[in-house]
Amino acid sequence: MSTFNAHDIAKAAKHAFQDAQLISASERVKALHEIWKSLQTNKAEILQANQEDLKAAEIEVKAGDMSESLLKRLDLNKGDKWDSMLQGILDVAALPDPTGSVSYASELDDGLELYRVACPIGVLLVIFEARPEVVVNIASLAIKSGNAAILKGGKESNRTTTLLAKSISEGLARTAIPELYVQSIQTRAEVSSLLELDDYIDLVIPRGSNSLVKNIQNNTRIPVMGHADGLCSVFIDQQADTTKAVRVVLDSKIDYPAACNSVENLILHESTVHTVWPPVAKALLEANVKLLCDSGSLNALKVLSPQPPHMETLVAPSEPSSYDTEHLNLTLSVIVLPSLQSAIQFINTHSSHHTDSIVTESDEAASIFCRGVDSAGTYVNASTRFADGFRYGFGTEVGISTGRIHARGPVGLDGLVTYKYMMKSKAPSAHVVGDFGTGKKQYKHRALHAAAVPFLK
């Protein structure tokens, strides 16, 4: 599709965003309920389209052009997926309004009040692969937080997402929210054109593979919120408790190996190679985890008698690149290091600054690790798998960010808002800067306590 169309789409989204600024939070909640109703009404038709997407995808899988796992993610009728997608809309509707709250308020002078107030960001461009329910999730989050959105799903789910988007539009049409508040696009060419339109689009949220995220980061000036890598580590400290080590490492690796918050690098303090490491290795091998070991961790296993299970098939020497690899399966890279300090340096060099955990009984080591490791999450005696918006208590998750600014780690609805400053003078002749200065008025900067801006209606 041409640049001209992308421009129209982006401009329409920006106008819809601006036109919706006076719409109340309760109207946005109403919109979510209306979308829920439309989806219920259109359920049969949508699931029929989903079946067609699935049939087409099965042909591609047979031809070797699509992965089995992508196919699985397409299916909207699997298990309770449909019901939980719909429940998700009601859950988002029930969350507290993320806009309107005041985070800083000050009376700069008698009668001159300044408020920093949470507000939506603007136009979100959301690009995702396969899972069609993401259309509904993200549309709900965008509407709840007052942002307009342009959604682009994978081509393999086109039939499904088109009908989901239609139901969203039908729901919106029964509210005061502009029709073009949530738009969906179909082609990659449109995405490329949209990524150039930083006058209209304020934030890009890619949800999908590393290559998708990196490709987008390389091709836009618009801020991107997402994570390209999830290379997490667990460090077994000198003072680690063996039971805790076994449980934390095992859960971090096997609970869901394909997730970004699964552990990929295990670091052993050298004093633990003959104590904590053997039972940890045994548990991992029993769970069918392949271990890529440096010489220290490998030799410690070789001298064991009896040998741990599957030594021949599951244990192999590591290579330097092993420690920079996001395995995303039942493989773990293992290295022995001489100190807590060297472990922190190793993590800061090799991890993706996502989530890293220490197993230790030492309060001092825990404190040094949490301060020294430069990651979005630093944990003590807890599985890296806890890095998740729902587990953190955000009610829902926009995504996980490995960026450092705006939002870091699991991102809830807060990640879709920014703030603006509002100021009002109540003085009889307004407030001007020229009245302040040496020999003139001085700023008072009296803290105000306000949950909301008092002069907004």
Add this chain to the structure above:
Amino acid sequence: MSTFNAHDIAKAAKHAFQDAQLISASERVKALHEIWKSLQTNKAEILQANQEDLKAAEIEVKAGDMSESLLKRLDLNKGDKWDSMLQGILDVAALPDPTGSVSYASELDDGLELYRVACPIGVLLVIFEARPEVVVNIASLAIKSGNAAILKGGKESNRTTTLLAKSISEGLARTAIPELYVQSIQTRAEVSSLLELDDYIDLVIPRGSNSLVKNIQNNTRIPVMGHADGLCSVFIDQQADTTKAVRVVLDSKIDYPAACNSVENLILHESTVHTVWPPVAKALLEANVKLLCDSGSLNALKVLSPQPPHMETLVAPSEPSSYDTEHLNLTLSVIVLPSLQSAIQFINTHSSHHTDSIVTESDEAASIFCRGVDSAGTYVNASTRFADGFRYGFGTEVGISTGRIHARGPVGLDGLVTYKYMMKSKAPSAHVVGDFGTGKKQYKHRALHAAAVPFLK
């Protein structure tokens, strides 16, 4: 200079940042006092170098290769510039520590505590033009907030900034902070190379002309915090008070016309062209402000008797481009519009989303304007010139951001921090995700009240 050197500089900065994570806030304050001492000690030498920079610059000005205003900004010995630069270090030292505070805390399960804690961002690359004191300002802010910094000044201030940077290093050498925590570089080629190193550099802060900022935004994947444009508006509402209108417009335009928070577009509600506009125009013309008027505002002045002063010389018809021009001098573009709604649309289209003000006695119009205008600052009966970190009460200013995420509007020390999540399990056998789920443990998400992370030492 070669890419190899830029890589070394950036890598050294990242390592200095990581190595400094265990350094206390009080040591960072000590460093600021040591830098203050070094600058005092080296004052004569620095001011001598500044004289040499000035002499070289004067030659360039005479040859027409440098502007007079750039020359003025170079002079460190002018007025109280030296003293206020040094006082600035002590002021920053005295501000509250921006790191370590907890903004979210939750007990996810019995004995599993999660804290979101403010922490430095990492390595800042600060690029600025002319004013050599910015080296000291920014180094102070970076050290106070725990960030490492790479500083690049204008080539016209090379002799001065080299010695300022040397004093900073001397001061740091008397503390536990790594020597390469603050580095300075000299050439544009090094900047280009550094802009590619997003593995090491976390935030770019350009302080200078629009073209500098835009050029940087176009040439890096690293987040950029700055403002490229300052195109502010004042809207005279139907219910404007004339005295307030005159004062707000005049101050917004003439207090400091070269500043980004000065007004460039004046929008008149059509009902005010024969009432509020004539006295506003008279005051502007008496202050020597050139008015670029649309036909409505021009005709309203032409029918006046007596004519306002300087009508022949200072009033001219506007062109469509007038309303997209940041004049940065005593020029104001004026337009008449039929409604508050059309004024908001006009501002959202033509302003740079920096700061916009309404003059009105109507609470309803004030509320609609503040919600509807999509800018970092929306004011009621107050001069746009209030958009400033010091005036907002932040104690100091990192800059003003027209970006929407991370930091928006005037940015204080808060703009140099991000957050990370720290989690600790106190359970006898650690915490793992596999223990939670249907038929198993449920998350508790009990709010915790903590000003700091209790397990950090």
